[in-house]
Amino acid sequence: GMLALKRDYNNIHNSYSSLLNRKLEAEIAVNLEKKQKGEQFRIIDPARLPRKPISPDLIRLFMIILAVGLGVGAGLIFVLEFLDSSLKDHDKFEDDLGLAVLATIPKVYQKKDYRLKRLNQVLTAFSILVAACLLAEFVLLVFYGVEPIMQIVQNLAGI
Template identity: 30%
Template sequence: MAPIKTEEGKIVASPLERLKYLKLKLISLKATLSPNHPDIKRLEKEIKALEAQVGNVDNIQEKIKELNHLKTEFADLKSRLGPKHPDVIKLAKKIKALENEMSKTNSTKTNSTKESAFIEPDNPAYINLLTQISSIDVQIKSLKQRKDEIKKKIEEYQKKLENIPLVEKTYNLLLSDYENTRRKYNELMDKLMEAKIAQELEESQRGERFVIIDPPLVPQKPVKPKRLAITFIGFVLALGAGIACLAFMEYIDHSIKSPEEVQELINIPLYISIPYIETEEEKRRQKKKQLLFILCIGLIIILALILFHFFVMPLDIFWIKLQRKISRIFI
């Protein structure tokens, strides 16, 4: 058989070393390949041939070293890549296969030990391996217990996380009740302070009492403005204002309007006076002015009636009231 190179670069030449190496390699391949894979079948045949040549060799110490190395590498990869990384999953399968292989070996050794229980082991290497195995078993049990404790803590934290919305809702309700209670407390304190101040004023006789002696006067009947009187007064005032304006204009007018005024002005007797002779055009213009004045007066009267109808009183109602008042006067 040709010599084999290990992963570390060492050359495996003897059948015993070759058998140990192939067994470890078989465990590694079983973690990644199916049991019916051609490479696994080939290695199993080669291992059987070597076992027939050198006998069944129990390389438990090398398996333990390999297992410790794989666990160290697994912890490193898991911390760097996470538990779901393909390399981490592959390494976990490899560790599981190696542990299964070691458990089978231990069970076989246990059975053989039971059969020869009366024989005490005296090989130091074997005793050392048994001690390591027992310590590893203790570590495994401790880690399993630790794992169970961590799982319980995780479940507790998950329950707490699930209950956080309920706790927040309860907290908000309590906060709202606190604010309402505080507001009521402040109101009661304000009332208490006012009561104390009132009591002190009353005790010191410094308070003043305000008593309404006369009740407010209320009109006995509805009151409305006397529109007719207001209108009459306005008409009289307008007429008086117009007459006053005419008198003032006459007073400031210094023009000559009669022969007597001319004679008084020049102190010379007059023999004849020629009146102003209007032409036909001036007469027509004067008639137009008179007609326009009459139309303006009519429009003003109509506009006044319209305004009175809409803003003061409808004309039909005003006419009825006027008839009633006239009838009362004459009756």
């Protein structure tokens, strides 16, 4: 008896408190709407992601970086060759020192040298392939933008 009445009273009291809180929240929302009546905002045109960035001009930036990179590389090669005072062949030796060359000793290559040369060739080819892929990706991004490229990648990945 008494226990059931107390339980029912608590349930009804909790329901009443919940309804009272919701009523207060609704009144607050109505008051806010009345205060902001003149400040209602509507989205007329939804925002769209631009296809290409406005700045920087990627083609111009790429050309500048390419020119600077090639210039630095060529300059470095020139400086290293200029600073290299070693004598590479017997003609240069005779011209520079005025002495006759009696004999030259050829370089003897071992298996290790051939393996290192082959590894160097493979790594060079791989580096060129990676650079070509990066260049192709850059060109695609510049001319087509990010969205179409992302769509292609998602289609390939099966997303």
